[in-house]
Amino acid sequence: MMESQALDFPKIDAVLRANGTGEVTINGTSHAIQAEDEAAVLSQALRLITETAAQLGRPVRASTTDPDGQGLIVVSPDGIVSEAAPAKPSARRQQDPAPAIPAPAQQAPAVATPAAKETPAPVAPGVKETLEPAAPVTFSEAVNRVQEPSTAAAAPEPVTRRSLKETSFLVSAPVLEPATRGWRGTLTRLGFRMEPSPDELAEREDIRTVSQHWPGPRTVAVVNRKGGANKTPTVVMLSAILARYSGAATVAWDNNESQGTLGWRTEQGSHDNSVLDLIDSSQTLLSPSTNAAEIARFVHHQTSDKFDVLRSDENEEGDHEVTAEEVDIAHQVLTRYYRLIVMDSGNTARSANWRRMIHHTNQLVVPVTAIEDRAEAARLTLQTLESRGGHAAELARNAVVIVSESTDAKRSMSGDALKRAKDEAGRIANGFAPHVRAVVRIPYDPALVNGPIRYDALQPATQRAWLAAAAAVAKGF
Structure with missing residues (x-):
């Protein structure tokens, strides 16, 4: 009822920033906010x-923007807040039959852009794609609300005898x-239980994917x-996450045929041992009597x-x-300890x-700036791997391409140059998409340019x- 009374006038936009500032714009008039925290x-x-809303004597709609995305809430003159329900299609549109779309011969993988808003984010398993709006409550109700028993209980159905094997008290659907x-999130902490945004659901799903354990060791090769x-920042980031x-x-292994740079971009332990020292001690490390802690003598x-x-x-x-x-x-040796x-x-x-690295690889990653x-x-x-056929060709077809924006000094770049850099990253990502399993874009970050990567x-x-x-890499495990 409250939402049906809320009109599009006045136009209200509310912005919440992570640094403790915000802004509410009402019909073009901006009200800056600065406080100690998000709450x-x-x-x-x-x-x-x-x-x-109190001045108008009716509920108002407000568009919200925060680091997690955008939303729409309804606020009443009494301070009751609820999440606006998604817009429903018109009756005419509901009656129109959906046009038939011929299936393409081969569907290209989507380019993953976590920060983009135009592509709907994936929904976590077991969660309906359209979420019900949270029930409107006041601040005091949120703090003091007590769950009341339902007064309109349905009549119990007659009990029939069933096998205990057909009965379970476990709840299968995730909460x-x-x-x-x-x-x-801030409204939830204040007592207004709100559903997570699509972006937050997508992040939770990625965390669930990378948190899984899989049977047996897995080897990822990062090649270009x-x-x-x-390549080296990609190895460090995938290993860390x-x-x-x-x-x-x-373990991140620098398999350069001579001298690689992985050791330069990571912390060094209390020794200077390398892969050659590990190979020289392989018989000891593979001995059944050697404990797992001994590997620390060779890795950093x-x-x-x-x-x-x-x-x-x-x-x-x-x-x-x-x-x-x-x-x-x-x-x-490494598959025994990792x-x-x-x-x-x-x-x-x-x-x-x-070539021998490819033989041991389970998932191929191709980074590119x-x-x-x-x-x-x-x-x-x-193309080289695909032409070799067999296992190498299969790795190429199921590869994950990671497109990073140029590592040039962006502080000196103009707005047009920054746009061209992003456009070039998009062009390259779209070019790889039809040929591999997944493409992911990474924004420019100065922390990846020089020095140890953390x-x-x-x-x-x-x-x-x-x-x-x-997450895209882990799906290949």
Whole structure:
């Protein structure tokens, strides 16, 4: 009833920011808000909207925008808040038959863009796609409300004898937790139980995907024959997210045929051992009497991101190239101590260690920056694997391509240049989409450009994009 009385006039837009500021715009008049936290900003915003409803003597609609997305609420003159129900199609549209759409011969995978609003986010399993609006309540009711027994109880059905095997008291449907983020989350904490937004549901589903355990070890190979394609940051980010959420023992292995850079972008332990030292000690490490803690002598633990790094040989002479047999030995050792191996690689798809890495790979990841020569190198890498047939071709078809925006110094770029950079990333992502299982875009983040890479140093939008990328990879396990 309250929602049916709410009109589109006046036009009210409310913005809630994570830094404790906000803004309520009523028919073009802006009211800036600054407070200690999100809850205080929301309280002031609701006060302004409620005063407007009281002046009009009827409920009003307000569009909400926060870091989690957009929504629509209805506020009454008494301060009662409810979530507006989705718009229903007109009767004429309901009567029109749906046009027949011929199925395409092959459906291209969608390009995952976690920050985009135009693409509907996936809905968690067991959750209806159209959520019922939360029941309107006041602040006092939200705090003091007591569940009343129903007065209109249905007449009990006659009891018939059934087998105990056909009876279960377990609830099979998952309970949907209320919103925790943005306007919806703040309203939930104030006592207005709100359903999570589609964006929050999508994030929960990605977290569930990367948190799963799978039978047996899995090996991920990160490949692109062109240097500067973001291979090493991709290895670090995937390792960090999968280790953090799944809790699985994870190692990032620099499988460069000579000297790689993974050790330069990660923490170093109390030793300088590399893959060659691990290979030399393989018999001891594979002995049944050796305990799991001994692997720490050869890998470098990442204290905040919870994964280990197996560095490539850093011999100053650089006179050793890893062989296919050495890859087999190192892989055998690592699969005894780890459930997940993420392999960095060199730029030579013809080298023996590169080809042997592909033999052990379960999921292929092809990173590329939004520069045409990196994209072309990625295409040729996939083409090479596809032409080899068998397992290599299957990896290419089920690959995950991760397109990162250019790592150029963006602070000096104009608005037009930034738009061109984003457009180029979109063009490259769309170009790969028909040929692989998934494509994910990653926004530019200065924390990925230089120095050690740590997940906590990334901007929230970048963390969200990498979570989507890790979920796409984990679906291939």
